Amino acid sequence: MAKLKKFCAYRKLERPYTRISKYRKKSYIRITPTIKIIRFDMGDPKKKFEVRLDLIPKSSIQVRQEAIESARQTSARWLEKNLSKNGFHFKIRIFPFQVLRENPLAAGAGADRMSTGMAKPFGKPIGIAAQIKKGKPIFSISVDKQHIAVARSAMARASKKMPCSFSVTVVENK
Numbered sequence: 001m002a003k004l005k006k007f008c009a010y011r012k013l014e015r016p017y018t019r020i021s022k023y024r025k026k027s028y029i030r031i032t033p034t035i036k037i038i039r040f041d042m043g044d045p046k047k048k049f050e051v052r053l054d055l056i057p058k059s060s061i062q063v064r065q066e067a068i069e070s071a072r073q074t075s076a077r078w079l080e081k082n083l084s085k086n087g088f089h090f091k092i093r094i095f096p097f098q099v100l101r102e103n104p105l106a107a108g109a110g111a112d113r114m115s116t117g118m119a120k121p122f123g124k125p126i127g128i129a130a131q132i133k134k135g136k137p138i139f140s141i142s143v144d145k146q147h148i149a150v151a152r153s154a155m156a157r158a159s160k161k162m163p164c165s166f167s168v169t170v171v172e173n174k
Contacts, residue, residue, distance in 0.1 A: 042072075042090040043142075047089065051172060052141070053170055066127070078157055092138070
């Protein structure tokens, strides 16, 4: 399997080039890559908790699904280790649907003449990402008041896997 490119190539929040062709079947992306996020809800969703913590980005950014999944895994593992499976409710509040495309260029010896690229290449789908606006929560963890420190450290672990800086807000559930 091919190695993922560094995310700095896809971090900018912009609408991708859309190809409009006179042939209908060339005007859309034929295949969407499969989503790698396993679960969007974890823990106990039915229990009413006292406090909710939200992870909020400080700037608008595009986040690849691999980063979201790795952040989910580390924070969920920390919560399950320190609290029981019924001691929290973890929710991913974003959905990656932005298709990332790449124009494959030949690399290696003797390929220097054909690797010039094109002006606006459409490219093949290589993955999906979520576009996040500034101030919109990405993750939410609901816990009781005595477990706020554990949930805060789980959010800190999740923010280390993401490409920008975040703030954690605490909201009282009523």
